[in-house]
Amino acid sequence: MHRRALILTIAVAVILAAGIYYLMTLRRHITPTVESTLRSEQTARTQLNEEALQQSGGQAQIITLYFPSYAGGNLLPETRSLKLSSDNIKAVRQILLALIEGSHQGHGTALSPSTSIRAVFLSQDGTAIVDLSQEALADFRPGIESESLAVYSIVDSLCANITQVKEVKFLVQGQEVQTLDGHIDLTGNFAPEPSLIAQTH
């Protein structure tokens, strides 16, 4: 009986050790697979965003997005043709998706491509409350200037294209955050800042 228990224990230990070793070897193979899943997920999301951008009702109109120019320290306008929804909340979502999608002219991005929009609310006084996913805090270009440009890229783009939006309030994962990356105070509402937009001739 005693001997059997011993054999059983050894057998279990051997199986466990083999299992752990197998998992360790697997881990090396798993990593690239995860990366490729992420990549395909990102592609899928972009496609989905593109569909959301184009399939909304209404007439196609020219909108202006403001993307950060980290080299120039200002915001660069970029126009797009978009069927902007007549529903303001959907329209806010469309503009945010277009910003997440990024510049077609190679300017900087305000939000990481993996950011998703959790919710959008519009208050009666014209404050768009934008609830972004945790990814909004990732991949930031560091510094006061960069953080300021990223925030105002969103605020200026929303306020310029949707007249009902006067100010923007940011939430991350449904919570108020002090800053995105340690510099710009995010606890208040943001009014647009046209002085950051690069002057075109």
Next chain:
Amino acid sequence: MKPLVKHDNRKVRSFRWLSLVAAIGTLLLSVPRLGRSDSFVFYFPKSRSILQTRNYGDAQYLPVLQTLNLFGTVESLKSRRRSLELYFNSTQIRLQQDNPVVRVNNGRVKLAQPVRFIDGQWMVPVDFVTTVLPTVVNQTVEYQRGENRIFVGGIRPNSFTLHLSPLQEGAQLTIQFTEQVNLRTAAQNGKWILYLGNNPVEPIESNFEFRNPYVSQVKFDDHDGLPKLIVTPSAPGFDFYPKLGEGRKVLVANIMQPGATVAQQAPVPAEPAAPTLPAPATPPPATATGGLTPMAVPNLSLPAVVLDAGHGGSDIGAQGKGGLLEKNLTVQLADQVRKTLQATGRYRVVLTRTGDVNVGFDQRAAEANIAHPLAFISFHAGDLGPSTPRVMVYSYRPSSPLAMTPGPDPQQLFINWEKVQLRFMNQSNRLAQGLQQDLQRTTKVASTPPMEAPVRVLQSIAAPAVAIEVGSLTPDGNSAALTNPAFQQEIGDAVVAAIARLQGGQP
């Protein structure tokens, strides 16, 4: 019988609890912990550099990228979640977190302790400098276990022996050096400091304790890269007469009762060829508790300037190529500006962060507001585009005009914490403009006008407040210009000029 059984049960239960607590305690104690940081000096033939080490458990660790950067440039860097691969001098070095084995090209070197990733930095145990470094940098590296200094490139360090003998009304300290020294003396905190010149010193023993009525301790120290002996008198009020003789290799110092004549001792003949020997230095008037020099005691009647080194602790801020972290750069900048401000003798400097620790925004503001400062300056580094170096100056502006109503008068006991900077916006803007002009004059790289932004750290400051951002500090850019002492000095000069201008009330 019953109560006895109960009693026994209680005993057993309490014993179980005790053993559980003891087991948890032992477990907690056995977990290696991050300890204090220390300075580690690298002596090169013509220069020296200082790095901060960290203690993890019993082992001392050095930041690997900063260490390699002292010897050259890291050519390429691939940092993964648990491993780091880099090329230095065409040598591939691979480190793996929690693994003592370092791969150098195709070879393996086993370090005394595993490699760690602490606070965003890859750290290697100190024996890395003798096991891996010499093969990678192709230079001789001398390091004595347990010491905080290494000698690179065949340097022959100075060393010394020390002897204390009694005199009639004092004591005589005789120090015999193996090489010539240049001597400079100073008095600080009731102690005498003998700076031994620029040549590195490797002491056989670092600490000498005496049971003598005149001298209690002589200690060797070079944690700031300056070799020196610190002489601690046993009581305050003695005079100190150091003299260098015998080809500048023997130092004789007499520690005397005040009023005792020096002529009655001083057996070492004066050496006329010792131009660096200053007049005898006496310690400052010391109090019963050891006393402080006037330099060490902040003069509270002077106006305060608060310097805020951004980020810190686990908040590393921006990261530059080669491992330069914003949290360390901001400390360097604040320190340089502190020195420049203090050198004027017109200001008292308050630092919101000393050391590598996390300090919250409100904690920084509280520290500043208690000092009622003339100005508050926060230091940051970040991505300011490809042209480097660049300097930007920021003052506070709320994110919405609706938040523009200032709070109550800040002179009142309770201030509106979130709105107090609104009262100082005009002064802050003036300070920012003046500072930008002065920076443009000194550094020639601050051509962009100052910006206004809802900078969080400035929001609750009850004083003219600005943030200075230097750049670019990014993983793909060259940030060497930002650590250049001349550049940092220029920033210090600009801050002094801007504060003087603010004080003078000029626009």
